[in-house]
Amino acid sequence: MAEKTGIGTNIVCQIGLVVKDIEKSKKAYADVFGLPEPDVMETNPETGKPVYRGERTWAKAKLAFFDMGQVQIELIEPVGEPSTWKEALDAQGEGFHHIAFMVKGTDDVVAYLEGKGGTLVQQGHYTGGMYSYVDMPSLHLVLELLENFNE
Amino acid sequence: MAEKTGIGTNIVCQIGLVVKDIEKSKKAYADVFGLPEPDVMETNPETGKPVYRGERTWAKAKLAFFDMGQVQIELIEPVGEPSTWKEALDAQGEGFHHIAFMVKGTDDVVAYLEGKGGTLVQQGHYTGGMYSYVDMPSLHLVLELLENFNE
Numbered sequence: 001m002a003e004k005t006g007i008g009t010n011i012v013c014q015i016g017l018v019v020k021d022i023e024k025s026k027k028a029y030a031d032v033f034g035l036p037e038p039d040v041m042e043t044n045p046e047t048g049k050p051v052y053r054g055e056r057t058w059a060k061a062k063l064a065f066f067d068m069g070q071v072q073i074e075l076i077e078p079v080g081e082p083s084t085w086k087e088a089l090d091a092q093g094e095g096f097h098h099i100a101f102m103v104k105g106t107d108d109v110v111a112y113l114e115g116k117g118g119t120l121v122q123q124g125h126y127t128g129g130m131y132s133y134v135d136m137p138s139l140h141l142v143l144e145l146l147e148n149f150n151e
Numbered sequence: 152m153a154e155k156t157g158i159g160t161n162i163v164c165q166i167g168l169v170v171k172d173i174e175k176s177k178k179a180y181a182d183v184f185g186l187p188e189p190d191v192m193e194t195n196p197e198t199g200k201p202v203y204r205g206e207r208t209w210a211k212a213k214l215a216f217f218d219m220g221q222v223q224i225e226l227i228e229p230v231g232e233p234s235t236w237k238e239a240l241d242a243q244g245e246g247f248h249h250i251a252f253m254v255k256g257t258d259d260v261v262a263y264l265e266g267k268g269g270t271l272v273q274q275g276h277y278t279g280g281m282y283s284y285v286d287m288p289s290l291h292l293v294l295e296l297l298e299n300f301n302e
Contacts, residue, residue, distance in 0.1 A: 005185035011220035015166065015250065017291055028289035032267050034156035069162035070221035095291040096247035099166065116183050138179035140168055140246040 006112025007101065007145075014072045014100035016144065018089045022077035025094075026064045029073065038064045042079070043126070050124030052082050057122075059083035074100075084122040084133050084142070098133060100144035106132055109145055118143075157263025158252065165223045165251035167295065169240045173228035176245075177215045180224065189215045193230070194277070201275035203233050208273075210234035225251075235273040235284050235293070249284060251295035257283055260296055269294075 019025040022040055030037040043050070045058045052059065060079040065072050076097060078086035088097050103109045110120050110132055118134040121142065125131075129148040136143055170176040173191055181188040194201070196209045203210065211230040216223050227248060229237035239248050254260045261271050261283055269285040272293065276282075280299040287294055 005183065007184060010184040010186060010217075012166065012222045012224075013220075015163065019291060025289075025291070028267075032156065032264070032287070032290060033158060033161040035161060066161075069164075071163045073163075092243065113183070116179075136183070138176075139183060140170060140176070140244075 006115075007109055008103055008105075009101050011101065012071055012099050013102055013146070014074055014098075014144065015068075015096070016074040016076055016098040016100065017095055018076050018078060018085050018097045019094050020077065020089065022062045022064055022075050025075050025077075026066075029066055029075070033066070033068070035066050038066060040064050043124070045124075048124040048126060050083065050122060052084065052122045055082075057082055059086060061085050088142075098142040098144045100131075100146050103145045103147050106130060106145055106147045110134060113143065157266075158260055159254055159256075160252050162252065163222060163250050164253055164297070165225055165249075165295065166219075166247070167225040167227055167249040167251065168246055169227050169229060169236050169248045170245050171228065171240065173213045173215055173226050176226050176228075177217075180217055180226070184217070184219070186217050189217060191215050194275070196275075199275040199277060201234065201273060203235065203273045206233075208233055210237060212236050239293075249293040249295045251282075251297050254296045254298050257281060257296055257298045261285060264294065 040062050042062050043060045050057050059081050062077040064075045076085050113134045117138050118136045121133045121135050123132045132145040134143050191213050193213050194211045201208050210232050213228040215226045227236050264285045268289050269287045272284045272286050274283045283296040285294050
């Protein structure tokens with residue numbers, strides 16, 4: 001077991017990728033892994049109130065999820081800008097974007113990661129919870145913190 | 152449950168990253184997640200007989216592993232070249248390299264993935280098993296297939 005640090009967990013729950021065409025990519029994943037094709041959902045910037053690098057944004061994303069054991073693969077097609085998703089797609093092309101962890105007390109976890117050199121890149125809400133993307137240069141990764149409020 | 156396709160699994164078991172300085176990176180991972188610092192091991196090209204893009208290579212890698220639940224994070228520092236690790240580090244810098252799956256019957260799985268547009272990039276052995284990296288453009292990922300012979 002891990003010692004509890006400020007992140008409170010070491011269980012990776014999601015691997016996120018940015019893609020240009022979510023319909024095409026989800027068909028490829030379903031085909032290669034023999035999984036049902038998930039529905040595509042779209043984030044709602046009215047209710048989600050995303051903030052990107054300190055500024056309110058109306059960017060959206062189309063999302064599709066595949067269960068791959070403990071880990072979920074999330075496909076993300078950016079819609080509009082600015083967002084961490086569009087930024088990553090423009091900078092690196094299609095592919096890996098983040099790994100995610102379920103946390104409690106988002107503000108404290110973000111502060112802990114900022115103390116380790118992290119930068120809060122984007123934050124917003126979804127139904128029942130909130131997400132925060134923290135760029136961690138020392139880990140060579142963006143971490144997504146997911147917090148569900150009713151669990 | 153997933154329908155069995157030619158890959159035979161949809162359970163992600165590893166997330167691999169390439170790094171420039173494995174000692175520095177493993178300290179950062181141990182620190183952020185509160186995990187013990189793992190020993191660093193080095194691949195052995197004499198016994199591992201790695202083949203990179205169809206040619207025998209004597210490139211090596213330093214490796215360190217962290218258990219993050221079902222998923223292991225593997226840090227990879229390329230030593231020498233050519234290898235998929237050095238190629239990725241040169242092309243994209245430090246960060247994400249692959250996700251891995253445990254398979255049975257590597258040759259059949261590689262052939263299946265080649266039939267889905269994949270390219271076998273590198274293959275080699277480790278004590279008790281073998282690994283194969285298959286670039287899958289339709290998934291925007293490199294998949295690593297791990298096969299342990301005595302399980």
